[in-house]
Amino acid sequence: MKKIISAIATVALVVGTAVAVAPAANAACSGKLKIAYQGPLTGPEAALGINELNGVKFALSKFLTANKGANVDPTVYEVDDQGDPAVAGPIAPKVAAEECVVALVGPAYSGASKVSLPVYLSAGLSIITPSATNPTLPTFGKSIFHRAVLTDDYQGPAAARLIVSKNKNAKVFLVNDASDYAVGLQKTVDITLAGRVVGKDVTPTGTTDFTATIAKIKKSKATAVFYSGYFSQAAVFVKQLRDSGSKITFASGDGTLDDQFVKLARKSAEGALLTAPAIPFETASPKLAKEMTAMGMKPGVYTTESYDAANFFLEAIKAGNTDRASINKYVSTKSSKGLSKTLKFDAEGEVSGADVNGFIVKNGKLVLLGAIK
């Protein structure tokens, strides 16, 4: 509850001050152009942000090797919002005021996006998010908003289909952590499963004891539970679920798709079904994945999408666009052939022609099941 109130307060504050703080869209940059990345780089969700930052770093270093004289700063401008709207609110105006930041990959999370996007809109700063999947985001970012992945409108139904394909007569219990992302995702799962949903509970972020939720799941006679939320709490939940003696199917979305989930939940994570509108870097390009690992950066979930997003911006710069407005125009109208898919945004900034992938935890590893049909 505290988070929601502070998020609302920050939105109000940010929208109020954005106009005053943000520079004109064409403010001149006297030095090298910077590509920014925004997402959780510290905090419990940091693993995801670091995956994405690595994708951007790798794209940038490859670009600079191929284009020696390019007027682009070799260091990524890092924006750490901890995935938290309350943290993102005060940071966004500072990023917008940084004249040499001409494009931003991120924000990683939907809640943080909602408070950041209006600021970037008024500053004309073009963004491509590699992982914020809440369907309502275009209304916050309008012309500067682009998304390199499918929204929860696609992920939710795919997750529902994955559960049913593995569990023919599934009766599903839905649990979410009350975050923007989780509520949005659960809604679409709920609609697709319709009559199969036998119960619901909300366990806000910070919940450590899931006793009552588990009692409800047992009473509902559910054969599967879908957890909508992020990996750190998902791990605690699935552990308690298994310790209670329950063996029902555990499924979750891309917030849980992280090595950390398997590491924290250990044996309890075995058999967990996960979905993401993302493709692992190793699958998309084994050669580049090897090269990246050799540089000391481990690819993870959403590395591919971040890599593609950063490349699109870099192509725009290579084509001679050096300010925010022209870069935004370039990515909004042109297309870029990425590793995950061809990025071509529609009027809303949404991408099409991509799949939602299914994953399963097997022997302590996340294994790709392939596109969910």
Place this chain on the structure above:
Amino acid sequence: MDFALLRDAFWGLTFDGLALGAIYALISLGYTLVYGVLRLINFAHSEVFMIGTFSALVASGIMGVKVEDDPRTGWKMVLTLLVCLIAAMLASAITAVLVEIIAYRRLRQRGATKLATLISAIGVSISLVEAFRIITHSLPREFPRIMDKTFLLSYAGADIRNDKVIVIVAAGLMMFALERFISKSRYGKGIRAVSMDENTATLMGVNINKVITVTFLAGGLMAGAAAFFYILVYENTSFKVGFFLGISAFTAAVLGGIGNLKGALFGGFVLGVLETYTSAVFGTAWKAVISFLILVLVLLIKPTGLFGESIQQARV
């Protein structure tokens, strides 16, 4: 609202609520002891607990337990559990005493206002949380499974699990020992004397500083035990683990009547069970709303808590 669930799973929920409540109760003893003696809310107490959880984690590593290992058995398991428990208790107790010496003692001796001490407490709390956030890279840590979790018996639909039984029984024993210590030992008498009247106690030859150190030590030991039990049941910790549990434990102390040992004990169990019941009936999201509403109502009727605030008579 799902009263049927409460009816059907009543004993199971009660048992799990008691296990959670035992942890609350152990932490709340620290709040209550310090308040009883110094009339100070020791905000850093939640971090005393947090440090206990990390110490248990480190101790398990020293004992050679790895997260991927199978649970231990026999005397090896008992020994590992005991070492982790003692490590957590010692680390928490030392932290509590150090916090007192560094952050409170000088302020107290210079006659600082209660408010200054309170801010100092909040400052210590934030520094410790941030320090652990940096050390742990903000990531939660998993605790290895030392003891296999098995169901001892099933009664009226309630599955009684071994780790939770240990928590409830051991917490009860610790609280009994603390109560004996306060009511019978020389230092216990000192604590009671100081809580009644600091000046008179000094005149009677009670060494105030020593008594206060012992108070923090006892509170720290209990928080350390709580930390071990927490990590035994929930098997994870993070830099912010103390925040939510600290608030709940503090609430438990106020509910029972802060400054009152029996009150803290009772308040802890009541809050643990209440939270579990309300989660079942109204949904987990409403847990805090309903439990704290009940707290407000209780305080409206009994402003000094269920057992009264008076340290002097009631706490022993």
